[in-house]
Amino acid sequence: MEKPRVEDRLREYGFDDFRWLSGKDIVVNQWVRFKCQLMCQRYGESAVCPPSLPSIAACREFFAEYESAVVLRKQKTAEHREPDSVLFREIDDNLLALERAVFLDGYYKAMALPMTVCYLCRECTGDRTTCRHKDKARPNPEALGVDVFATVRALGYPVEVLNDYGETMNRYALLLVE
Numbered sequence: 001m002e003k004p005r006v007e008d009r010l011r012e013y014g015f016d017d018f019r020w021l022s023g024k025d026i027v028v029n030q031w032v033r034f035k036c037q038l039m040c041q042r043y044g045e046s047a048v049c050p051p052s053l054p055s056i057a058a059c060r061e062f063f064a065e066y067e068s069a070v071v072l073r074k075q076k077t078a079e080h081r082e083p084d085s086v087l088f089r090e091i092d093d094n095l096l097a098l099e100r101a102v103f104l105d106g107y108y109k110a111m112a113l114p115m116t117v118c119y120l121c122r123e124c125t126g127d128r129t130t131c132r133h134k135d136k137a138r139p140n141p142e143a144l145g146v147d148v149f150a151t152v153r154a155l156g157y158p159v160e161v162l163n164d165y166g167e168t169m170n171r172y173a174l175l176l177v178e
């Protein structure tokens, strides 16, 4: 499953902390979608979040089509309450550059799912067809029904519900590779 060339690329783009898994080991659950639909105050506002995304069944099928994927970890604190657009801008840019590099290396199914909700516009159009940056906007794993907690814990990675801005966040992106 591991691919040395991809690992070189991961380090080249600043992702030193990663673990491989099979697409079938990415946990996709209906409850994740229900949290979006029933509890998120921004439901319906983002072009790369539900309800603009496929069903949970389709998401599960999508991930299972990948023999290989990589979980990428970054650690941050939000001590000064900076938004993700500040804390993760460089990381997100590097993730898209990594996706492109891996694709050009011949992994034609390469697709990156960031550790943030898209923040590229002050006001999101809320619809994929009218998205202002279709080339850059990607759903995060949760938007596609991924239980990130279960998925990364099975790999031995830590993730907790935090209670204070001074606590360290463990944030996770996915790179699907094949």
Ligand code: SF4
Pocket: 046, 047, 048, 118, 119, 120, 121, 122, 123, 124, 125, 126, 130, 131, 132, 133, 134, 137
């Ligand atoms: S690029 Fe803009 S319109 Fe597209 S998903 Fe992101 S915030 Fe919404």
